[in-house]
Amino acid sequence: MAGPTFQALPGFRDFTPSECAVRNYLFETWRGVARRCGYVEYETPVLEDTGLYLKKSGGELSSQLFRFEDQGGRDVTLRPEVTASLARLIAQHQRDFPKPLKWFEIGQCFRYEKPQKGRGREFHQFNVDIFGEAGPAADAELIALAIETMLAFGFEAGDFVVRVSDRMAWIDFAAANGIAEESIPEFLGIIDKIEREKPEVLAQKLAAFSLTPEGVRAFIADPANASAAYLAIREDLAARGFADFVELDLSIVRGLAYYTGVVFEVFDSKKSMRAVAGGGRYDTLISTISEGAVDLPATGFAMGDYVIRNLIEETAHAAMQMEVWLQRNSAACDVFVVVADDSKRAESLKLVTDLRRAGISADLPLAPAKVGKQFQRAEQSGARFALVVGAEYPELKLKILASRTEETGTAENAVEWITDRIHQPDGPLLA
Amino acid sequence: MAGPTFQALPGFRDFTPSECAVRNYLFETWRGVARRCGYVEYETPVLEDTGLYLKKSGGELSSQLFRFEDQGGRDVTLRPEVTASLARLIAQHQRDFPKPLKWFEIGQCFRYEKPQKGRGREFHQFNVDIFGEAGPAADAELIALAIETMLAFGFEAGDFVVRVSDRMAWIDFAAANGIAEESIPEFLGIIDKIEREKPEVLAQKLAAFSLTPEGVRAFIADPANASAAYLAIREDLAARGFADFVELDLSIVRGLAYYTGVVFEVFDSKKSMRAVAGGGRYDTLISTISEGAVDLPATGFAMGDYVIRNLIEETAHAAMQMEVWLQRNSAACDVFVVVADDSKRAESLKLVTDLRRAGISADLPLAPAKVGKQFQRAEQSGARFALVVGAEYPELKLKILASRTEETGTAENAVEWITDRIHQPDGPLLA
Numbered sequence: 001m002a003g004p005t006f007q008a009l010p011g012f013r014d015f016t017p018s019e020c021a022v023r024n025y026l027f028e029t030w031r032g033v034a035r036r037c038g039y040v041e042y043e044t045p046v047l048e049d050t051g052l053y054l055k056k057s058g059g060e061l062s063s064q065l066f067r068f069e070d071q072g073g074r075d076v077t078l079r080p081e082v083t084a085s086l087a088r089l090i091a092q093h094q095r096d097f098p099k100p101l102k103w104f105e106i107g108q109c110f111r112y113e114k115p116q117k118g119r120g121r122e123f124h125q126f127n128v129d130i131f132g133e134a135g136p137a138a139d140a141e142l143i144a145l146a147i148e149t150m151l152a153f154g155f156e157a158g159d160f161v162v163r164v165s166d167r168m169a170w171i172d173f174a175a176a177n178g179i180a181e182e183s184i185p186e187f188l189g190i191i192d193k194i195e196r197e198k199p200e201v202l203a204q205k206l207a208a209f210s211l212t213p214e215g216v217r218a219f220i221a222d223p224a225n226a227s228a229a230y231l232a233i234r235e236d237l238a239a240r241g242f243a244d245f246v247e248l249d250l251s252i253v254r255g256l257a258y259y260t261g262v263v264f265e266v267f268d269s270k271k272s273m274r275a276v277a278g279g280g281r282y283d284t285l286i287s288t289i290s291e292g293a294v295d296l297p298a299t300g301f302a303m304g305d306y307v308i309r310n311l312i313e314e315t316a317h318a319a320m321q322m323e324v325w326l327q328r329n330s331a332a333c334d335v336f337v338v339v340a341d342d343s344k345r346a347e348s349l350k351l352v353t354d355l356r357r358a359g360i361s362a363d364l365p366l367a368p369a370k371v372g373k374q375f376q377r378a379e380q381s382g383a384r385f386a387l388v389v390g391a392e393y394p395e396l397k398l399k400i401l402a403s404r405t406e407e408t409g410t411a412e413n414a415v416e417w418i419t420d421r422i423h424q425p426d427g428p429l430l431a
Numbered sequence: 432m433a434g435p436t437f438q439a440l441p442g443f444r445d446f447t448p449s450e451c452a453v454r455n456y457l458f459e460t461w462r463g464v465a466r467r468c469g470y471v472e473y474e475t476p477v478l479e480d481t482g483l484y485l486k487k488s489g490g491e492l493s494s495q496l497f498r499f500e501d502q503g504g505r506d507v508t509l510r511p512e513v514t515a516s517l518a519r520l521i522a523q524h525q526r527d528f529p530k531p532l533k534w535f536e537i538g539q540c541f542r543y544e545k546p547q548k549g550r551g552r553e554f555h556q557f558n559v560d561i562f563g564e565a566g567p568a569a570d571a572e573l574i575a576l577a578i579e580t581m582l583a584f585g586f587e588a589g590d591f592v593v594r595v596s597d598r599m600a601w602i603d604f605a606a607a608n609g610i611a612e613e614s615i616p617e618f619l620g621i622i623d624k625i626e627r628e629k630p631e632v633l634a635q636k637l638a639a640f641s642l643t644p645e646g647v648r649a650f651i652a653d654p655a656n657a658s659a660a661y662l663a664i665r666e667d668l669a670a671r672g673f674a675d676f677v678e679l680d681l682s683i684v685r686g687l688a689y690y691t692g693v694v695f696e697v698f699d700s701k702k703s704m705r706a707v708a709g710g711g712r713y714d715t716l717i718s719t720i721s722e723g724a725v726d727l728p729a730t731g732f733a734m735g736d737y738v739i740r741n742l743i744e745e746t747a748h749a750a751m752q753m754e755v756w757l758q759r760n761s762a763a764c765d766v767f768v769v770v771a772d773d774s775k776r777a778e779s780l781k782l783v784t785d786l787r788r789a790g791i792s793a794d795l796p797l798a799p800a801k802v803g804k805q806f807q808r809a810e811q812s813g814a815r816f817a818l819v820v821g822a823e824y825p826e827l828k829l830k831i832l833a834s835r836t837e838e839t840g841t842a843e844n845a846v847e848w849i850t851d852r853i854h855q856p857d858g859p860l861l862a
Contacts, residue, residue: 048439
């Protein structure tokens with residue numbers, strides 16, 4: 001027997017029910033944290049005018065785009081990230097909302113990269129942004145949300161750290177070291193790769209600015225170089241009880257050209273120091289995207305689904321919390337109706353319908369089957385209860401599958417009875 | 432001042448928070464109904480090998496595809512529908528699951544059509560399918576879900592009707608009228624357009640099969656032509672209390688080539704007889720997609736977000752239900768902390784953090800502002816409560832914004848106090 005012909009494209013995922021449940025755990029946790037922190041949800045299109053991305057990123061992402069010409073001859077691109085669309089949306093609609101705006105989106109993004117562990121050609125991203133507040137309180141509020149997100153996934157102190165930096169510190173450094181303004185992007189690009197670059201290449205690149213790796217490293221290591229914004233953020237987060245989760249790290253500048261101030265990354269502190277999320281201030285992007293029509297300060301961050309999932313699975317207490325959620329949400333139904341006497345099929349259909357209407361998840365076999373087979377199916381469905389409809393109808397039996405105990409009731413008040421029963425714990429019932 | 436440069440592509444939607452809330456209402460209702468009826472969620476990729484669609488549809492959709500060559504030279508397409516991907520997924524994974532499988536997906540699809548009211552170039556679709564059960568009980572279970580979905584949106588008897596047909600009735604008709612098997616798809620194509628075709632063209636096309644419009648219409652009108660499957664489905668749905676929602680309509684054959692038996696459409700019965708959803712049995716598709724490796728009977732249906740939303744908005748009781756949901760879910764937070772004395776900002780940050788940790792949605796101003804301005808912001812946020820932190824800290828005031836009443840409490844037990852308060856109704860409190 002030949003295998004199926006078609007496969008998902010490389011780097012694209014099929015979410016079978018068990019994988020989809022993990023996805024839903026991530027989405028529900030993200031959505032829950034964002035709402036608790038006063039952010040409202042929006043969504044932008046997955047396909048956009050390519051110019052939007054070229055304008056925003058200065059071409060950095062252009063080699064990774066799913067870019068094509070549509071049937072109307074438009075140059076279009078599957079979004080590699082959400083911020084460009086968001087900046088467009090905000091520029092168009094910001095007048096309708098009081099400031100500051102606190103918005104979030106959970107959306108899929110697409111990049112043509114080599115698929116590998118922890119990276120696909122599509123991924124889901126949790127994007128959170130604050131518009132209309134230029135002060136460090138907005139950055140602190142955003143970093144607090146990043147910390148709340150990690151805590152909501154069950155991570156604890158010691159599992160992760162938020163490393164905060166400020167491009168303004170580097171702008172000051174550049175000025176003090178005679179680096180021309182137009183060379184700053186290039187200079188920041190060197191800083192961005194300082195830990196990954198070969199020593200001799202690094203030395204050579206810095207020499208072009210009359211700098212040495214030692215001099216730059218000394219600047220990074222000196223806490224006196226923290227910006228005023230960083231100090232304000234730290235004080236704000238300390239008031240929230242989050243001091244232990246934050247540290248200064250001037251080596252972080254973030255690759256993308258559009259960041260203008262405070263930048264930060266959330267790191268897995270246990271294992272490989274992977275960045276789980278990152279973001280920062282981008283006060284000029286909306287003006288750039290809108291060609292000067294709208295000018296609004298902004299700060300935002302994003303967390304992808306690949307790295308956070310891996311980190312959850314590698315961290316015992318976070319993995320356990322996810323497992324408990326998945327267990328609780330894995331049942332296809334709560335009540336599985338066993339049609340013990342097929343002449344009672346019509347009655348069984350009515351019962352299932354009444355239960356569903358009352359908000360109870362209920363199912364039944366679609367074809368006649370032996371009672372033992374139906375109970376097996378009930379177990380497989382993950383149902384807590386099997387409701388047995390047999391020759392003694394309207395008398396019904398409700399079997400609690402975990403404890404293998406049972407109760408008896410009647411069809412007339414089945415909905416009230418089972419609704420009531422479902423809110424009680426399992427276990428052998430007193431007679 | 433020039434307007435913003437970039438716009439969403441024609442036929443693509445920006446979901447601002449109020450539009451996103453409507454989307455969430457549709458999604459949560461779909462998801463809730465599917466779970467209540469024992470279906471589990473999956474998701475397939477939005478981008479697929481183009482061959483998957485060409486193989487499935489016989490090319491019908493090919494003029495509407497967002498189709499392109501990716502950076503690896505693959506012929507890929509943004510999914511115009513979900514069933515082809517699902518058939519692939521089922522063919523690959525069906526061995527892992529007991530039958531029948533009851534699966535649902537809420538996903539975005541893309542078709543390059545002329546954007547108009549009720550149709551965009553992207554849309555969200557609720558897809559529900561049952562695999563591994565060939566009998567009419569599966570079709571009835573699926574139609575029951577379609578009816579439950581309409582009821583969940585607040586539609587009532589008289590608002591909609593499910594018109595059910597069976598291609599098998601037409602196969603029998605074709606055999607009795609000497610239509611060759613290979614001509615049946617062409618013949619069904621004529622039946623599919625019988626109400627939209629010009630009378631003279633229709634007569635001419637039917638004449639090629641030695642048939643007349645009158646003869647075909649007489650066949651459609653005669654209830655004796657209902658198939659055995661239809662009668663079984665009707666009996667099943669009547670047992671559920673759904674008899675009034677179903678009627679025989681043999682003029683329905685559904686355009687797509689892959690349907691093999693029972694087909695149905697949900698119609699808006701009040702206004703324009705628009706199809707709100709449709710589906711049917713496709714017992715050979717999985718075998719086609721898997722090149723014979725897997726053979727599994729299937730029945731499924733889909734509902735798009737455009738038509739159902741329009742119908743909700745045009746139907747007073749359904750619109751009212753949505754409005755109530757949107758009102759309940761429109762607040763950016765439940766508790767807005769008013770920092771009446773800015774020297775208590777640290778204490779306010781701590782309170783907001785504690786409330787959020789307790790699962791309460793809480794927010795505060797990011798910059799110092801006059802108390803009146805902060806209250807205005809609290810009102811705009813839709814919060815039920817304003818928690819006032821002033822010079823008298825740790826004494827706090829909790830203002831109920833709707834009733835303009837207030838209570839007093841202390842910071843130490845603020846979380847218990849407010850958690851308790853949030854579960855009580857509004858209104859003036861007794862002293």
